[in-house]
Amino acid sequence: MTETGASVAPGSINRGEKPRATAAWRPGDPVGHRRFLEIEALPLEADPLGSIDVSLAYETWGELNEAKDNAVYVAHAFTGDSHVMGDAEPGHPSPGWWPGIVGPGKAIDPDRHFIVCANVVGGCQGTTGPAHPHPEDGKPWGSRFPWVTVRDMVAAEVRLADALGIDRWRMVLGPSLGGLRALEWAASYPERVQSIGVIGATAATTADQIAWGSAQAQAIRLDPDFNDGDYYDTERGPHRGLALAREIAHTTYRTSAELEARFGRDVQHGDPLTPDGQFAVQSYLAHHGNKLVDRFDANSYLRMIHAVDTHDVGRERGGAKQALSHFEGQALVVAVDSDRLYTVEDAHLTAAALPRNPEATVLHATSGHDSFLANWPALDDEVRRAEHILV
Structure with a gap:
């Protein structure tokens, strides 16, 4: 297991445009x-390959203190990446994805914390995934890439903690898929x-x-x-399918009330009684679908779906409560009252499975699941409070 600096991409190939x-x-x-x-040889839960070599892309902010007790792992959501803080620039197609929580003066602050965030295994923003060259022939993995699980992703994050000299995280936190990984850390490595x-x-x-x-x-x-899944060397990828997948997902990230308030039956262009007409909400969804196509990969999207679908912290462990019974730390469980994807009920059931009987925190917002990624002072306050109440 080796570490390389930020100036050279491992396994660089001269592939042209x-x-x-x-x-x-x-x-x-x-x-x-x-x-x-x-x-080297990251074990995989259920893939016939057994293990694969992985180049894990990560970023850090702040400094690890002498006691090594200020390290915070920020786990990204479904289509996120390692760039949790910073500007969009060459190499980073989007600005930092959690400005409401991570940054100077925020709950997770590089002036106080050593912040680490890595792109998950199977992702498409630096870590080995389906678009990477296969070690045997140098062609993209494509359909050959394994179907990884949340536990596989966390196993790679453990290797990163080892390499950085972090024996114990002060906090592991994240929204959505990041929250699933926080729970898996608590169950597998309490x-x-x-x-x-x-x-x-x-x-x-x-x-x-x-x-x-x-x-x-x-x-x-x-x-x-x-x-x-083998489309990388063609002139066209499954852009329409990926955009449509994002449109479907995006409807679950927002709320019916918000969409009605913002768009109602407003027309974007043309006559909606004809096939060429378009409602404003349709244009909005198409915009978000196309935005994802400009920064993501269809095979990685499928791997993320598989990891989320197979997530069950209690699988083969006697259920969630038993799986989490060895975790002795503090737990913050947050839901938004309008989230129709990960509901308030989900949060209460998750909190009930954790030791020390934490109460799920339910915050009010009209924008649903995506509220967690907004610049949201109420969430910053909750994370700040939880980060300070540590035993």
Whole structure:
């Protein structure tokens, strides 16, 4: 297991202009502020390969203190990456994704904390994923890439903690998929986590959440340019399918009341009685679908769906309560009252599974699941309070 600096991308290849089939970061692209940890033979839960070598892309902010007790791991959400703080720039297609929580003066502050965030295994912004070259032939992994789980993702994060000399995180927190990983840290490595922040997440993915993910996956797979996942060296990728998947997802990230208030039956252009007409809400969804196409990869999207669908912290452990019974730290569990994807009920069930009987915190917002990513003082206050009440 080796670490490389931010100036050189591991495994760089001279591939010329990036094909238009994907927006994934690939070796040879601008590195930005990423660093890379080379992990040999990362075990996989359920894949026939057994293990794979992984280049894990991560970023850090602040300094690890002498006592090594100020390290905070920020786990990104479904289509997030390691760039939790900072500007958009070459190598980073989007600005830091959690400005409301991470940054100077915020609950997680680089002046007080050593902040770490890594792109998950199977992702598309630096860490080894389907768009990366396969070690045997140098061609993109494509359909050959393993179907990783949340536990596999956390296993790679453990290797990163080891490499950085962090025996115990002060806090592991994140929204959505990040919250799932915070719970998995508490279940699998309770001695290495002082506190967790589970933001808009659940101890086990529900049938409703799996159903929404299934529709998104089908949208990608039915795109005629998907080619069973082997589309990287073509002139076209499954852009329509990926955009449609994001449109489906985005409706679950917002609320009916918000969409009605913002758009109602407003017309964007043309006559909606004809096929060429478009309602404003349709234009809004198309915009978000196209934005994702410009920074993500369809195969990685499918891997994220698989990881979320198979998430159950209590799987083969006697249920969630038993799985989390060895975690002795503080836990912050937060839901937003209008979230129709990860509901308030999910938060209460998750809190009930944790030792020390934490109460789920329910915050009010009209914008649903995506409220967690907004500049939201109420959430910052909750994380700040939890980060200070540590035993």
